[in-house]
Amino acid sequence: MSSTWAVAVVTAALRNLLQTTVPALDTVLSDLSVTTRTPDVARKTVTGASLNLFLFGTAVNAGWRNQDPPRTRPGESATPPLALNLHYLVTAYGRDDTDQDAVSHRALGAAMSVLHDHSVLSPDELTGALANSDVAGQPERVRITPLPLTTDDLSKLWTAFQTNLRVSAAYEVTVVLIDSHNPADAALPVLNRGNNDDGVQTVLGAAAALTALVPPRSQAAAVQGQPVVVTGSNLTAVDTVIRFTSMWRPLPPEQPLPPVEVAPTPGTQPGQLVVVPPDLGIDPFAWGHWMPGFYTAAAVTRTPGRPAVLSNAVAFALAPAVTLTPHAPATVSVGGTATLTCSPRIGDGQDVVVLCDSIPATATVTNPSPGDPGYSSTPSTVTFAVPDLPAGLHTVRLRVDGVDSIPVLFTGAVPAFDPAQQVNIT
Incomplete structure (x- = not known):
């Protein structure tokens, strides 16, 4: 040419x-x-x-x-x-x-x-x-x-x-x-076509299709250690894991959270699965791989000898688990400060708001340093100024990236507010 x-x-x-x-x-x-x-x-x-x-x-x-x-x-x-x-x-x-x-x-x-x-x-x-x-x-x-x-x-x-x-x-x-001045791309010869030179593998049948992840009692979010119902079609617990991917985008030099895969169990209803995000008190691995906020969840099926099959992704909200210190309910004078712990830990750059009843309060987040003793199991500390509210008990909620903590106990005959998430203003 x-x-x-x-x-x-x-x-x-x-x-x-x-x-x-x-x-x-x-x-x-x-x-x-x-x-x-x-x-x-x-x-x-x-x-x-x-x-x-x-x-x-x-x-x-x-x-x-x-x-x-x-x-x-x-x-x-x-x-x-x-x-x-x-x-x-x-x-x-x-x-x-x-x-x-x-x-x-x-x-x-x-x-x-x-x-x-x-x-x-x-x-x-x-x-x-x-x-x-x-x-x-x-x-x-x-x-x-x-x-x-x-x-x-x-x-x-x-x-x-x-x-x-x-x-x-x-x-x-x-x-x-x-003639174009861009160089041509000449690939090297193919030595084998897949593992054992067995060529392209075709997987027949429909992949799993997720409809929703439903927290206990159809709440807006779930805390770690609580069973979450997975609904959809073509669901099976065999060779399947639920992959959670955080939507948190960290500030430098923090690294994004790696996706976490949790094996489900069969649900109580046909076609349902149950997945439990690991409890921080049981699984130390979970401390570095979870943060409160929104996630996407997808089902990954890996049948031996076949390519992995990925379902669609649905939204999942992980609520922060909080406790006011030093005792429940915490007693604070008007205009004072209160402290609560949050697990899993809050990431740098996450949007944090403390709500006393429905009134927002200014909050400061403190995380342990990687070299501190017990770093792998130390929660975040959130200090906030108690707003000007009437004396008495007030329920405290922590909102991280738009996901609220759950201040309600369901252990009794009727739901009740958790004393560990209340302040007594004097």
């Missing part, structure tokens, strides 16, 4: 073709000049009969644009060449000494006859126009075809040239291929 000289090569080849062929057809045009100027300056320094060849537009060739690049082997990828259609305007002029419109008409007729009979530019013509251009080596020949233009189209063109309209003929020259 060719370099960026390709357009100039085609223009020069067309000019040479007209310059050498048209005078041979008509002796009256023996003094013919062929220029490649804009129409407004086509006659400057030219007094005899002339033809002006003007490139007035280009268009991308849709057919070649969607073709694989030439000389690309199967399995390789490369950028296709720039494929262009060139639009030319051929305008004829007579002699200036007398009224020579007839001469211009003869010149135009001869030019159109040449382009009609010579509809393909040969490799020799392209090479002779400009050496070392490589246009002659492209796989597609350069063809010349008439380009119909209405009188309105011609009027708009000549108005843009800001000169008087002359009778002209338009042609499309196609296709000109310009």
Whole structure:
């Protein structure tokens, strides 16, 4: 194919073709000049009969644009060449000494006859126009075809040239291929197709489809250690785990939480599963892999010898588990401060709000340092200023990234507020 000289090569080849062929057809045009100027300056320094060849537009060739690049082997990828259609305007002029419109008409007729009979530019013509251009080596020949233009189209063109309209003929020259400068990507040979060279594996049957993760008593969120019901279709506990991915985006230099996979058990209803986010008091691993807030949950089924199958993702809210210190209920004077612990730990950059009844309070979060003793099991500490509320018991909730702690106990005959999450204002 060719370099960026390709357009100039085609223009020069067309000019040479007209310059050498048209005078041979008509002796009256023996003094013919062929220029490649804009129409407004086509006659400057030219007094005899002339033809002006003007490139007035280009268009991308849709057919070649969607073709694989030439000389690309199967399995390789490369950028296709720039494929262009060139639009030319051929305008004829007579002699200036007398009224020579007839001469211009003869010149135009001869030019159109040449382009009609010579509809393909040969490799020799392209090479002779400009050496070392490589246009002659492209796989597609350069063809010349008439380009119909209405009188309105011609009027708009000549108005843009800001000169008087002359009778002209338009042609499309196609296709000109310009090599891409992006390197091709030649992949190494394939040594095996999957494990044991067993090729592509196809898994038949529908994947699990999750509908929701339902916390106990259909609450808005669940705390760690509580069973959560997984609802959906095509659910099975065999070879399946529930993958929890935190939506928390940490501040540097903190790292995002890695996804956590928890094995479910069969539910009480057909087609249901039960999953329990690990209790921090039982599973020390959970301290570094959970934070309060929102998660996405998906079912991952790994059947031995087959690819893993991933379900859709649904939302899950993990509530912070909080306790006011030093005792329950904590007694605080008006305008004082109170402290609560939160597990799992709160991440840097999480949005934290303390609510006393329904009144927000300013809060400060403190986390242990990685080198502190007992770091792996030490919760976050949240200190807040008690708002101006009437004396008496007030329920405290901690809201982390929009997920509230659960201040209710369900151990009695009727639900009751948890004394460990209440302050007694005196």
